Amino acid sequence: xxxxxxxxxxxxxxxxxxxxxxxxxxxxxxxxxxxxxxxxxxxxxxxxxxxxxxxxxxxxxxxxxxxxxxxxxxxxxxxxxxxxxxxxxxxxxxxxxxxxxxxxxxxxxxxxxxxxxxxxxxxxxxxxxxxxxxxxxxxxxxxxxxxxxxxxxxxxxxxxxxxxxxxxxxxxxxxxxxxxxxxxxxxxxxxxxxxxxxxxxxxxxxxxxxxxxxxxxxxxxxxxxxxxxxxxxxxxxxxxxxxxxxxxxxxxxxxxxxxxxxxxxxxxxxxxxxxxx
Amino acid sequence: xxxxxxxxxxxxxxxxxxxxxxxxxxxxxxxxxxxxxxxxxxxxxxxxxxxxxxxxxxxxxxxxxxxxxxxxxxxxxxxxxxxxxxxxxxxxxxxxxxxxxxxxxxxxxxxxxxxxxxxxxxxxxxxxxxxxxxxxxxxxxxxxxxxxxxxxxxxxxxxxxxxxxxxxxxxxxxxxxxxxxxxxxxxxxxxxxxxxxxxxxxxxxxxxxxxxxxxxxxxxxxxxxxxxxxxxxxxxxxxxxxxxxxxxxxxxxxxxxxxxxxxxxxxxxxxxxxxxxxxxxxxxxxxxxxxxxxxxxx
Numbered sequence: 001x002x003x004x005x006x007x008x009x010x011x012x013x014x015x016x017x018x019x020x021x022x023x024x025x026x027x028x029x030x031x032x033x034x035x036x037x038x039x040x041x042x043x044x045x046x047x048x049x050x051x052x053x054x055x056x057x058x059x060x061x062x063x064x065x066x067x068x069x070x071x072x073x074x075x076x077x078x079x080x081x082x083x084x085x086x087x088x089x090x091x092x093x094x095x096x097x098x099x100x101x102x103x104x105x106x107x108x109x110x111x112x113x114x115x116x117x118x119x120x121x122x123x124x125x126x127x128x129x130x131x132x133x134x135x136x137x138x139x140x141x142x143x144x145x146x147x148x149x150x151x152x153x154x155x156x157x158x159x160x161x162x163x164x165x166x167x168x169x170x171x172x173x174x175x176x177x178x179x180x181x182x183x184x185x186x187x188x189x190x191x192x193x194x195x196x197x198x199x200x201x202x203x204x205x206x207x208x209x210x211x212x213x214x215x216x217x218x219x220x221x222x223x224x225x226x227x228x229x230x231x232x233x234x235x236x237x238x239x240x241x242x243x244x245x246x247x248x249x250x251x252x253x254x255x256x257x258x259x260x261x262x263x264x265x266x267x268x269x270x271x272x273x274x275x276x277x
Numbered sequence: 278x279x280x281x282x283x284x285x286x287x288x289x290x291x292x293x294x295x296x297x298x299x300x301x302x303x304x305x306x307x308x309x310x311x312x313x314x315x316x317x318x319x320x321x322x323x324x325x326x327x328x329x330x331x332x333x334x335x336x337x338x339x340x341x342x343x344x345x346x347x348x349x350x351x352x353x354x355x356x357x358x359x360x361x362x363x364x365x366x367x368x369x370x371x372x373x374x375x376x377x378x379x380x381x382x383x384x385x386x387x388x389x390x391x392x393x394x395x396x397x398x399x400x401x402x403x404x405x406x407x408x409x410x411x412x413x414x415x416x417x418x419x420x421x422x423x424x425x426x427x428x429x430x431x432x433x434x435x436x437x438x439x440x441x442x443x444x445x446x447x448x449x450x451x452x453x454x455x456x457x458x459x460x461x462x463x464x465x466x467x468x469x470x471x472x473x474x475x476x477x478x479x480x481x482x483x484x485x486x487x488x489x490x491x492x493x494x495x496x497x498x499x500x501x502x503x504x505x506x507x508x509x510x511x512x513x514x515x516x517x518x519x520x521x522x523x524x525x526x527x528x529x530x531x532x533x534x535x536x537x538x539x540x541x542x543x544x545x546x547x548x549x550x551x552x553x554x555x556x557x558x559x560x561x562x563x564x565x566x567x568x569x570x571x572x573x574x575x
Contacts, residue, residue, distance in 0.1 A: 144412065164412075201409070230347050230383045230426075230429040233347040234418065234429070235411075238414065269409075
């Protein structure tokens with residue numbers, strides 16, 4: 001398969017802004033033109049080739065190798081193609097993207113997939129804060145698309161998300177799904193404080209893996225019933241098809257449903273897996 | 278080509294005449310096979326003929342749980358109407374009254390097609406403001422709260438051009454032998470994917486012809502194939518034929534109907550069957566002509 005490979009020429013001491021690393025911007029361009037796409041090292045504008053070795057054939061599949069923890073905005077706004085990051089990636093990876101796929105072999109920093117509108121992001125490691133969240137001042141966060149994190153995620157995951165799916169295989173921090181307007185968030189393990197605070201609609205699903213205690217919900221969430229939501233089965237089957245681990249008991253099992261946040265619309269829900277029911 | 282025999286049964290050199298329809302595929306799932314079938318049977322009930330039922334529908338087949346959207350046992354139903362408007366009305370009424378009311382069911386679209394009609398998006402109002410929308414990979418579902426729990430239904434259902442009225446007639450010596458052949462034929466015919474046999478058990482005992490001596494009636498009994506009036510009409514029945522049954526097949530494509538007719542006819546050619554014929558209206562009813570003998574040429 002044709003692919004274009006980028007490797008950092010140095011260890012970056014200051015952040016690099018590289019939103020040009022996107023299949024949309026590489027598409028149809030000869031290698032020389034790609035090499036001269038502008039990036040910022042700190043506040044210095046320079047061509048991409050000054051910071052990265054660039055090899056291979058111009059293609060819709062971009063491979064980036066090395067530690068990119070300080071390289072921001074990779075795949076920002078992309079709508080097609082694939083970016084394979086063989087290492088860690090910096091902030092805002094895949095933010096506002098509307099299509100295509102990003103695979104991160106390592107960890108991702110904050111604002112992963114913030115305000116994304118479509119496509120798929122997979123992170124093999126951990127993700128920082130504000131996964132799929134709304135930027136400061138924005139009315140809504142992620143609106144369609146899927147983010148799969150096989151490690152943990154930080155605070156305010158899915159803040160004000162409207163549509164789409166986020167699945168965190170590990171734990172998530174405080175204010176999970178804060179101000180959600182819609183969409184669905186799965187967290188397999190522990191969560192921090194105040195999940196679903198100010199959510200209007202949307203679903204937070206807690207699978208309680210390796211959790212010895214029940215999650216503490218805000219008093220503005222009220223218990224409705226215990227049941228097997230059929231829509232969850234569709235979501236879990238989709239996660240399985242995407243290669244995300246799903247145990248059979250999550251599909252067959254019962255969930256306690258809490259609705260809230262009643263300081264807002266109250267039509268959101270937190271579903272907590274109840275083993276053995 | 279005139280004298281074609283299969284297992285000693287004559288295949289008449291004639292054709293089945295079929296017409297254009299629209300089709301939808303409805304996937305019903307439930308807690309177990311029993312309840313999925315219960316809903317599917319209700320959904321496809323009173324849907325034998327477009328003449329008086331508003332649509333034609335039948336069970337296409339069962340779907341194993343690993344292949345359904347929610348991992349539960351499923352049944353696929355094909356529903357046929359003459360137009361798009363009628364399709365939306367039929368789906369809305371039938372899914373609303375027969376699937377939503379049936380315990381534990383969920384209802385999914387089974388046809389990806391650019392043409393579609395809104396179903397869940399209208400049924401959702403039954404939720405009285407408490408319905409919840411979920412959008413996953415471009416498919417929108419509605420969660421409607423019901424007393425038993427939640428009814429999940431897909432927003433839109435794809436529809437596509439289809440064919441109604443594929444058929445063949447089984448001319449037998451006795452009613453017992455004809456029914457036995459028709460049962461075998463129906464079983465074989467419905468084994469093909471993409472077809473549904475809308476009549477009871479897949480078999481019609483009262484085939485019709487277009488028109489009537491009465492002005493108010495669009496269709497009337499197929500006099501040429503009624504054995505009790507053989508001498509009173511211009512009959513198509515040879516002496517010794519005392520019962521005729523028809524297999525009617527609606528399908529998503531010409532090829533599916535051809536395959537289904539072929540399998541059905543092969544299965545019907547058993548001892549006690551004199552002849553296989555087909556219903557047509559001289560080519561005036563529909564653009565699809567399935568010549569019986571040509572089915573076996575390929």
